[in-house]
Amino acid sequence: MGNYSIAVLAGDGIGPEVIEQAVRVLQNIGKRYGHTFNLQYAMVGVAAIEAEGNAISDATMQLCQRSDAILFGAVGGIPRFEGPNSKIQPERALFRLRKELALYANLRPIHPLKALLNASTIKPEALQGTDLLVVRELTGGLYFGKPSEIRETSQGLEAVDTLLYSEKEIERIVRTAFELARGRRKKVTSVDKANVLSTSRLWRRTADRIAQDYPDVSLEHLLVDTCAMQLIRQPSSFDVIVTENMFGDILTDEASMLAGSMGMLPSASLGTRETAHGLFGLYEPIHGSAPDIAGQNKANPIAAILSAAMMLRHSFNLKQEAQTIETAVEMVIEAGYRSVDLYEPGKETVHTKEMGRLIAEAITV
Ligand code: NAD
Numbered sequence: 001m002g003n004y005s006i007a008v009l010a011g012d013g014i015g016p017e018v019i020e021q022a023v024r025v026l027q028n029i030g031k032r033y034g035h036t037f038n039l040q041y042a043m044v045g046v047a048a049i050e051a052e053g054n055a056i057s058d059a060t061m062q063l064c065q066r067s068d069a070i071l072f073g074a075v076g077g078i079p080r081f082e083g084p085n086s087k088i089q090p091e092r093a094l095f096r097l098r099k100e101l102a103l104y105a106n107l108r109p110i111h112p113l114k115a116l117l118n119a120s121t122i123k124p125e126a127l128q129g130t131d132l133l134v135v136r137e138l139t140g141g142l143y144f145g146k147p148s149e150i151r152e153t154s155q156g157l158e159a160v161d162t163l164l165y166s167e168k169e170i171e172r173i174v175r176t177a178f179e180l181a182r183g184r185r186k187k188v189t190s191v192d193k194a195n196v197l198s199t200s201r202l203w204r205r206t207a208d209r210i211a212q213d214y215p216d217v218s219l220e221h222l223l224v225d226t227c228a229m230q231l232i233r234q235p236s237s238f239d240v241i242v243t244e245n246m247f248g249d250i251l252t253d254e255a256s257m258l259a260g261s262m263g264m265l266p267s268a269s270l271g272t273r274e275t276a277h278g279l280f281g282l283y284e285p286i287h288g289s290a291p292d293i294a295g296q297n298k299a300n301p302i303a304a305i306l307s308a309a310m311m312l313r314h315s316f317n318l319k320q321e322a323q324t325i326e327t328a329v330e331m332v333i334e335a336g337y338r339s340v341d342l343y344e345p346g347k348e349t350v351h352t353k354e355m356g357r358l359i360a361e362a363i364t365v
Contacts, residue, residue, distance in 0.1 A: 001033070001034040001035055001036075002035050002036070002277065002316065002318075003035070003036045003038065004035065004036070004037050004038065004068050004069070004277060004316055005038045005040065005066070005067045005068050006026075006037055006038065006039050006040070006067060006068065006069050006070070006071055006311070007040050007042060007060075007063050007064045007066075007067040007069075007070045007071070008023065008039050008040065008041045008042070008070075008071045009041075009042055009043075009044040009056075009060070009064075009070060009071070009072045009073065009093075010041070010044075010072075010073040011044050011045040011047070011072065011073040011074050011075040011090075011093075011289065012045040012046045012047060012073075012074060012075050012076060012077055012078065012090060012289045012294075013074055013076070013077040013288070013289025013290055013291050013294035014073070014074065014287075014289055014290045014293060014294050014299035014352075015045070015072075015073025015074040015075065015289055016073060017294070017295075017297065017299050017301070017352050018073060018074075018285060018299050018300075018301040018303070018304035018305075018352065019071060019073040019304055020301075020353075020356070021301035021304060021305060021352060021353065021355065021356025021359070021360075022071060022301065022304040022305045022307065022308040022356075023039065023071075023308075024356050024357070024360045025305050025308060025325060025328070025356065025359055025360045025363060026308050027360075028360045028361075028363040028364050029312070029321050029324065029325065029363060031364065032324070032363060032364060033318075033320075033321055035318070035321070040063055040067065042057075042059075042060040042063050043057075043060065044056050044060065044072070044075055044090075044093040044094075045074075045075030045076060045090035045093055045289070046075070046076070046077075046078045046081055046090050048060070048090075048093065049081065049088050049090065053088075054088065054092075055075070055088055055089065055090050055091070055092040055093035055096070056092070056093035056096050056097065061096065061097075061100060064097065064101065064282075065101070067280075068275045068276070068277050068278075068280065068315060068316065069275075069280060069281055069282070069283065069311050069315040069316070070097070070281070070282040070283065071283055071284075071304075071307065071308060071311065072094070072097075072282055072283065072284035073284065073285075073289075073304065074284070074285065074287060074288050074289040074290070075090040075091060075093050075094060075288075075289060076089075076090040076091055076288060076289050077090075077288065077289035077290070077291035077294065078090070078291070095143070095144070097282060098138050098139050098269060098282070099139050099144065101271060101273070101280070101282070102139065102271040102272070102273070103138060103139065103269035103270060103271045103281065103282055104137060104138050104139045104140070104169070104172065104173060104270075104271055105135060105136075105137070105138065105172075105173055105176045105269065105270045105271070106134075106135070106136040106137075106138040106248065106267055106268070106269045106270075107133060107134075107135055107136075107180070107267060107268045107269075107270065107310070107314075108133070108134040108135075108136065108248075108252045108255075108265060108266075108267045108286060109132075109133045109134075109265075109266070109310075110130065110131075110132050110133070110134065110235075110252075110255045110256070110258055110259055110265065111130070111131045111132075111259070112127050112130055112258050112259045112260065113259075113260075113264075113329075113330055113333050113334075114334075115330075115333045115334045116259065116260040116264070116333060116342065118344060119260035119261070119338075119342045119344055120257060120258055120259070120260045121257055122232060122235075122257065122258060126232075126233070126234070126235070127235065127236075127258060128236060129236035130235040130236045130238075130258055131236075131239075132235065132238040132239060132240070132241060132255070133180060133184065133239070133240050133241070134240075134241045134242075134243070134248055134251060134252050134255065135173065135176055135177040135180065135240060135241065135242045135243075135248075136243060136244075136245065136247075136248025136249065136252065137165075137169065137170075137173040137242075137243070137244045137245050137248065138245060138248075138269055139169075139245075140164070140165050140166075140169045140244070140245060141163055141164070141165060141199070141244045141245035141246055142161050142162070142163045142245065142246045143245050143246065143249075144245075145161060145162030145163055145164045146162055147160050147162055148160065148161045148162060163197065163199050164199065165199045165202065165203065165244065167202060167206055170202065170203050170206040170207070171206055171209075171210060173242060174188075174190065174206060174207050174210045174242055175210055175213075176242075176270075177190075177240050177241075177242035178210060178211070178213070178214040178217050180240055181214075181217045181239060181240040182214070182216065182217060184239055184240060185239040186216060186217045186218065186239070187217065187218050187220070187238075187239035187240065188207075188211075188217055188218070188219050188220075188239070188240050188241075188242055189219075189220050189221075189222050189227070189238055189239070189240070189241045189242070190203070190204065190207040190219060190220070190221050190222070190242050190243070191221075191222050191223075191224050191227045191241055191242070191243035191247055191251070192204055192221065192222075192223065192224065192243070192244070192247075193223060193224050193225075193247075194221070194223070195223060199244070200244075203244065204221055207219060207221070207242070224243070224247045224251070227241070227243075227247075227251060228250075228251060228254060231251065231254055231255055231258070232254070235255070235258050252265070252267075252286055253286070256286060256287075260341075260342050261300060261339075261341040261342055262285075262286060262287040262303070262341075263285070263287060263299065263300025263301075263302060263303050263339060263341045263342070264300065264302050264303055264306075264342075265285065265286040265287070265303050265306075266283070266284075266285060266286070266303050266304070266305075266306035266307035266309070266310050267283070267284055267285070267286050267307060267310070268281050268282075268283050268307070268310040268311070268314050269281060269282040269283075269284075270314060275315070277315060277316045277317060278314065278315045278316055278317045279314055279315055280315060281310075281311065281314050281315045283307040283308065283310050283311040283315075284304075284307055285303030285304045285306075285307055286303060287303060293340075297351040297352045297353060298339075298340045298341075298351060298352065299339075299341075299352050300339035300340070300341045300342065300352070300355065301339075301352050301355055301356050301359075302329055302339065302355065302359075305325060305329060305356070305359055306325070306326065306329060308325065309321075309322040309323075309325035309326050310322070312325070324363055325359075325363065327362075328359045328360075328362035328363045329359055331362050332355070332358045332359050332362055335358075336348055337350050337354075337355065337358055338350070339351075339352070339355050
C-alpha cells in the first residue's frame with residue numbers, strides 16, 4: 001500500500017474531460033489495492049495564461065518538481081493564442097515542463113486491440129500482430145533549436161528554425177530504446193534522414209556505436225519517409241522505433257490510426273530523476289485539446305486512462321495495477337462499447353463520462 005503524489009494539469013479543451021475519467025479510474029485502483037493517490041490540481045495552457053499570465057506559472061512548476069508524477073491533459077486550441085505572432089503560446093507549458101524537468105524520452109506504445117481492428121482505416125489483415133513502441137526524443141531538435149524566428153531582410157521576410165543535436169542527446173535516447181527493446185522482441189529501428197541531414201548522419205553513427213553494447217538486440221536504420229510508408233504497409237515488422245523530436249511527433253500521429261483513433265494512444269515522458277517510488281515522469285494522451293468536440297462529452301477518455309496506467313507502471317512500479325487498467329479497457333471494448341471516434345455499426349456508442357464509468361467499474365469487479 002503506497003502513498004503517491006500526482007500533479008494533475010488538465011489544461012484546455014477536452015483535457016479536463018478526459019482527465020476527469022482517468023482520475024476516476026485511478027481512484028478505483030486506489031480503493032481496490034489500498035493505495036492513496038494525493039492529487040494536486042493546477043492550471044496550464046490557456047486557463048493559466050488568463051488567470052496567471054503565463055502558460056505555466058513558477059508555482060505550478062514547483063508543484064510538479066515536488067510530485068512523484070504528472071498527469072497532463074492537453075493545451076491550446078483557442079484561436080487568439082495560436083500562431084507565431086501570439087505572445088504567449090499555451091504549448092509553452094509543455095515545452096517548459098519537458099525542458100526544465102529534463103523529460104527527454106517520450107514513450108508511445110501502439111498495440112491495436114483485437115476488437116478494434118475494424119475501427120482503423122487500415123485493413124485488419126495488415127494490422128495483425130502490430131505491437132510497437134515509439135521512443136521519441138523530446139527535448140532537442142527543431143522544436144528547441146535557436147535561432148527560431150521570422151525576420152525582416154532587405155529582400156522581404158524570411159524565417160529560420162534550427163535543428164541541432166549533440167552526440168550525448170542522441171546517445172541517451174538510443175540507449176533508452178535499446179534498454180526497452182531488451183524487455184520486448186529485441187529489435188530497434190532507428191529512423192532518420194541521413195541521406196540529407198547532418199544531424200541524422202550523427203544520429204546513425206551514434207546508434208551504430210551504442211548497438212555494440214547490446215549484441216542481443218538487432219538494429220536497423222530506416223529513412224523517415226520509408227518508415228512513414230512501412231508503418232502503413234507492414235506495421236507488425238516494428239518492435240521499438242527510436243527517432244528525433246519532429247519525426248517522432250509526425251510518425252506517432254500517423255501510427256495512432258493503427259489503433260483506430262488518436263483517442264486511444266497514451267504516452268509517458270521520462271528522464272533520469274528517481275523518486276521514492278520509481279522514475280519521475282509526465283503522462284499524457286498524445287492528442288491535443290480537440291476544440292472541435294470540446295465541451296460536448298464526445299471525447300474518448302481511453303488515451304488519458306491508459307496514460308494513468310503507464311504512470312502506475314513506470315513511475316510507481318505498480319505493474320499489476322497498470323495491467324488491471326489495461327485489461328479493464330479491453331473488457332469494455334470487447335463488450336461492444338465504443339466512444340464516438342470509434343463509431344462502429346452494431347456497437348453501442350457511449351460518451352466520455354459513460355466510457356470512464358464503464359472502465360472504472362470494470363476495475364472493481
Ligand atoms: P487534436 O489532437 O486536438 O485533434 C485532432 C482530431 O482528432 C480532431 O478532429 C479531434 O476531434 C480528434 N480527437 C483528438 N483527441 C480525441 C479524443 N480523445 N477523442 C475523440 N477525438 C479526438 O489536434 P489539433 O486539432 O491539430 O489541435 C488542437 C489544439 O491542440 C491545437 O492548439 C494544438 O496546438 C493543440 N495540441 C496540444 C497537444 C498537447 O497538449 N499535448 C498535442 C497536440 C495538439
